[in-house]
Amino acid sequence: MGMSGGNRGGGRTTMSEINVTPMVDVMLVLLIIFMVTAPLIQQGVKVNLPETKAAPVEATEKKLVLSIDAGRKVYIGDAEVALEELADKLAANAKAQADKEVYLHADRDVPYGVVVEVMAAAQRAGINNVGMITDPSGGAKTSNDKKGKSKEAKR
Numbered sequence: 001m002g003m004s005g006g007n008r009g010g011g012r013t014t015m016s017e018i019n020v021t022p023m024v025d026v027m028l029v030l031l032i033i034f035m036v037t038a039p040l041i042q043q044g045v046k047v048n049l050p051e052t053k054a055a056p057v058e059a060t061e062k063k064l065v066l067s068i069d070a071g072r073k074v075y076i077g078d079a080e081v082a083l084e085e086l087a088d089k090l091a092a093n094a095k096a097q098a099d100k101e102v103y104l105h106a107d108r109d110v111p112y113g114v115v116v117e118v119m120a121a122a123q124r125a126g127i128n129n130v131g132m133i134t135d136p137s138g139g140a141k142t143s144n145d146k147k148g149k150s151k152e153a154k155r
Contacts, residue, residue: 047107051135064096065133066122068106072114083117090125101129 047069066086067075074083081089090096102122106115119130 047105048109063131064093064099064102066102066104066118068104068110068114068118070107070109072110074118083114083121086118086121087124090122090127096125096127100127101131102127103131103133105133 047067065077069075074081074086076086076089076093090102096102104115104118104122106118122130
């Protein structure tokens with residue numbers, strides 16, 4: 001009975017399978033990092049939104065947002081733009097020209113005339129649909145609160 005069916009040489013054998021445990025560990029750490037940092041990326045310009053009693057509208061895709069802060073500064077997304085250059089910037093913006101739609105996010109303390117000027121600049125750029133972002137609850141929420149937004153008054 002000197003025959004054995006196992007290793008011949010009595011030494012080690014090489015594994016032919018890939019060990020995926022370290023890769024899974026790295027992927028889980030990356031997932032946690034992205035989950036923690038993703039809400040920080042969504043920050044925009046802080047504005048004090050007007051309050052309304054409208055039901056929130058669900059947004060299915062990311063839309064272009066024009067913001068006007070209390071200092072009357074105009075932003076396309078997070079980039080500040082001079083009001084005189086707004087129509088040209090919107091005309092050159094591929095997303096705005098493809099959708100033909102923007103959302104206006106104006107502080108409640110901004111004079112109505114400034115809001116109308118921004119809307120007119122959007123119209124000169126060929127954008128006919130301007131949605132207004134408001135705060136539907138009576139609370140003091142900022143633009144960073146994603147649950148309380150509604151989009152209404154499309155023209």
